[in-house]
Structure formats: C-alpha cells, structure tokens
Amino acid sequence: MSTEQQATDWNAWSREAVEAMVAGNARWQSEFGLQGSPKYHWDLESATLTFEGTLGQVLATVCLVGTTSASEGSFVWSWANEAIPRQHGAALEVVHDFGRENQLALLTTPRIQGGRPEATECLCIAGRLQRAVGTFIDQQGDVTLYFTLLHLRMAPAQGEWLH
Template identity: 80%
Template sequence: MSDAHEATDWAAWSREAVETMVARNAEWPRQFGLQGDPAYRWDLERALLVFEGPLHEVVATVCLVGTTSEREGSFVWSWANEAIPPVHGQALEVVHEFGRDHHLALLTTPRIQGGRPEATECLCIAGRLQRAVGTFIDQQGDVALYFTILHLQVAVDEDMALN
C-alpha cells in the first residue's frame, strides 16, 4: 500500500506517458496494416478519423486534445476552444479533472506557451489518462491538431456485409 503523502515525480510520470504512446504508435499501424503514410480524413463533429489502408479502411474514434499555432506559439486545449465540438472537451474531462486533483497547471491552463514539444507532452498525458490506443498529429497550414485514438476498427463495407 503506498503512502498517501508520497510525492509523485510528475516529470517521470510524464516521460512514461510519452514512452507509452510512442510504443503504442509503433503497434497500432502494424496491427491494422497502416504502415507507411496512408491517406486519411477526419470529421471533428463525429470524432472520427478514417485511414485508407491498402486492403481496407480503418475507422478511429478520436479525441481532439488540442491545437498549436506556430504563429501564436501556443497550445490550446480543446476544452478551452469554442471552435471545437464539445464532444472533445467531454472526452478530455478525465484529463482536466486529473490536473485539478493533482494541481498540475499544464492540464488546467487553457493556453500554454510553446509549440510541438509542449503539445506532444499534453497529448501523451491525455492518451495515458484516456487509456488511448495511440495518438495522431495532423498539420493544416499554421495549425497542428493533436488527436488521441480511443478505438480502432476495420471498416465494414456495407455492400459486402452478410445478411
């Protein structure tokens, strides 16, 4: 039984989160036949990301954790961005609550100064707390979108489904 007063080394905990997501990100593309650089499309309203593999499409349920802007030099959590559909903020509540419970400003501050390194740390922490399958980052001009992948499945072709 651990001592309730024992201090957690949050830097080590965060590094473990990053290591875990790096390992998972090596596994899920291999598991679903998505090695290389498959085409993809995402739908923020439905919280979906679809990869076009060589043999089939793979549908991912995702959470947009946040975005960075190179121009602004900051990371903004999705729960703090009114332009992001609320479903993503709801999926991040476990992260926000964890930050509040442990007094971790990184997880409770709406806009964090920095760029990709800070955003990647936030993404991996979110992935750890959400028990994500992995993560995905998409660059759209000045803005990068940071997704956790919560679930993956091979798409079923409606025309080929057995009745």
C-alpha cells in the same frame, strides 16, 4: 496533499506517458497495415478519423486534445477552444479533473506557451489518462491538431452485411 501525490515524480510519469503512446502508435499502425503515410480524413463533428490502409479502410474514434499555432507559439486545450465541438472537451474531462486533483497546471491552464514539444506531452498525458490506443498529429497550415485515438476498427468491406 497525500503522501502518494508527494511521492509522484511527474516528469517521469509524463515520460512514461510519451513512451507508452510511441509504443501504442507502432502497435496500431502495424496491426491495421497503416505504416508509412496512408491517406486519411478526419471529421471533428463526428469525432472520427478514417485511414486508407493496405488492409482496407480503418475507422478511428478520436478526441481532439488541442491545437498549436506556429504564429501564436501556444497550445490550446480543446476544452478551452469554443471553435472545437463540445464532445472533444467532454472526452478530456478525465484529464482536466486529474490536473485539478494533482495541482498540475499543464493540465488545467487553457493556453500553454510553447509548440509541438509541449503539445505532444499534453497529447500523451491525455492518451494515458483516456487509455487511448495511440495518437495522431496533423498539420493544416499554421495550425497543428493533436488527436488521441480512442478506438480503432476495420470498416466493413464494400457490400458486406452487418449483423
């Protein structure tokens, strides 16, 4: 273990990741007119999230970091979940590699006992390592999905030509 690794306060590093994602979320919601509760639709196959905002439709490229199940009381990383399209796990390799290099079990253990607090920490760490714009969380029945937003853009207006 290097001196740099020994000197890293991983709790503080993780808190900084959460703070950065909170600030990032406020920024993209304001910039794209998505405050409040805009309508949205995500598609795991295309790794996209579409919002209906006050300024128009906003398209996001996303990575599903993982899911929690209230009934199971655990968070499962997408790279460990065969039901999740493979591109999401591939987008998380930087997180998995970082966890292995720094011996951080939180980032290398496929299923983590806990719920939203543990999942949110994993989400924000993934966002920091992926240099994500922000995060998005959605609940579907018993399952909560945790996304990083890798890129955001306004959709072309209806009838607008693309050059």
